[in-house]
Amino acid sequence: MTDLSTFQITRRWPARYPDRIQLYSLPTPNGVKVSIMLEETGLAYEPHLVDFGRADQKTPEFLSLNPNGKIPAIIDPDGPGGRPLALFESGTILLYLAEKTGKFLPIDPAQRWQAVQWLMFQMGGVGPMFGQLGFFHKFDGKDYDDKRPRDRYVAETQRLLAVMDGWLAGRSWFVGEDYSIADIAMLGWVRNLIGFYEAREIVGFDRFTHVAAWLERGLARPAVQRGLDIPSRA
Template identity: 50%
Template sequence: MIEVYSWPTPNGHKVHIMLEECGLAYRVHPVDIGAGEQFAPDFLAISPNNKIPAITDADGPGGQPISLFESGAILIYLAGKTGRLLPADVAAKYEVLQWLMFQMGGVGPMLGQAHHFRIYAPEKLPYAIDRYTNEAKRLYGVINKRLAHTTYIGGASYSIADIAIFPWLRSWKNQGVEMRDYPHLKGWFDEIAKRPAVQRGVEVLAGVRKPLTDDKAREVLFGKRQVQQH
């Protein structure tokens, strides 16, 4: 049984979807990031960066327990554990991994900033809104161009690259993007959204999701509380 410490965010959904796609038994432990539960000592012992998601697997490598944080690392681990959604061929594997890194280093951070300045920031700063909205549109363009030449983001087969990117694009309206402007991406997005495992994955913890725009949540997520932990 894999223990999953998570919340219904794009990074959380990545792991939920992967577990569903792989058919692994798991148990979810909600970590209410707006209430500061990510700072609990037991969670920090697993995820020292105080971010969700994190997992523990009692049946890790060599039958020994393992804990992991960082959603990209978790996707790679689960792919290795199950032999699924990451090609065995070396060249194909690295083609997928480069797009996973594209998500981790670009899509997630930049779209996260677009969300922050467009929705969460108490002061609306036109420069920041324009900067990250434009970057969101650029990233959508990169993905659209890629999907004009290949069926899936990582290549010919569905993979952890698709699983990593899809949840971040579900909030395209909040990012100031018009999905219809990216027809290849939209076709891919609509296909991924129909997958039963994806539909199950995005529903994990959906019932506990709440707005993160009140002053307490802002302080926990973006204010002094973060600095005080280190």
């Protein structure tokens, strides 16, 4: 039996199945990247809800795993060399799980780097910009009299959607016909933009027809549907 007791985080979130990957997360756009990937790969894992309402992400136990205090994070009891490995940052975890399973990251070097470049596009652009738009459109920022910050992020979100839309013309997924970690990284963010952030109209989402068709294809995948609700908030 794998012993994970050396990891401080297991004192707050005990592992019932220590031989499985331990997932510490919340079903946010960043969090669901990893739960979707785990569902897609079929790896055995145990999810633990990190409740932002209780500031779980700021506790010493969580910070011992991710000093940046962000979800998601994992412990793989069967890491390189058979030793447990702890990781944070959603993009890093996607790359790790793709390497571990040989899935959703093309073998061909050129296509592989295409997948990585679109993953970086999500990490550096889509996530931060969509998130800022959500703040200024739906949350506290909406009450600011000065609408220039909101308008800036509306414009940048539209620009990013246009980049995505142009690339997806004639393609099913971001790497041609191969569904990959690039798609997994972006699905939750685009869904959140027009759903939870209620920004469909303000960004004119319906004119980005290729992105809309790609989102529909992605959300139809059973593993995506399951992963979007993991860990359960109940």
